[in-house]
Amino acid sequence: MPGPGTPPIAHGTPRITHGTPHLAAAPGDFAPLVLMPGDPRRATRIAETFLDDARLVTDVRGILGYTGTHLGEPMSVLASGMGVPSVSIYATELLRHYGVRRIVRVGTAGAIPASVALRDVVIASAAHTDSQVARLPGVGVTLSLAPSPRLLSAAVRAARQEQPDSGGAVHVGPVFSTDHFYLDRPAVFDELERRGTLAVEMEAAGLYAVAAAEGGEALAVLTASDHLRTGAELSAAERETCFARAVHIAAAALLADSGKFAQKTPNRNMVP
């Protein structure tokens, strides 16, 4: 308990003595560029297949984080868990305390319109949401949650440069980040589809909101793992493996003009 005269520790601004409340990594353990899948097992797979010399840097709550290099550039991968609160915690701690500059989510999503097929990639140029994360408390403002323009254009460039036989289509457009995985709301999806929304998932809006608040750059590159209209879906095993194209595009976006992202000094709140 704080003694008399001890300033209270605000919720969300913990006094850090060892890592952060949710990451056990030491200062400097994360690279400035981070790939962020939802699933910890996907984080391990990305570390094994996309990073050279990857080492585990955190495993608190089973949320696995690794750092290595990709094409010679330091790069990390950290799982986000599911939903806006979870991704917001990890993105905030990375950007605020570990000197991270860019985070690209590599997630799965449910396709909404018939034009998006299973295994297609969706680059989220905006994130609609039913989460409170889009509200600026007290001032009556709803935020437009959008990715970093630089990462978005780099991802689109990388998708255009793919080999013609590399798989299904790559789409660019708005997605819906919802707090509800199981709520059956066909009318909501009809309205969103009319407004050009390509897919539903659960984290992009939270990531974009945190990046805006913390001054970082973010993007979400999603793979359609199921289709809301047809009910078609990938197996759990395929969900784990079919994201390679999305990760290639995401890594290319992270590396855009990355020369300027030499490892930053970790935030002074971080006591080793």
Ligand SMILES: O=P(O)(O)O[C@H]1O[C@H](CO)[C@@H](O)[C@H]1O
């Ligand atoms: O596969 P990930 O990245 O976890 O993304 C999607 O899968 C989870 C739901 O099954 C949610 O996190 C949703 O956003």
Ligand SMILES: O=c1cc[nH]c(=O)[nH]1
């Ligand atoms: O959040 C998600 C992810 C995949 N498919 C969905 O329908 N929702």
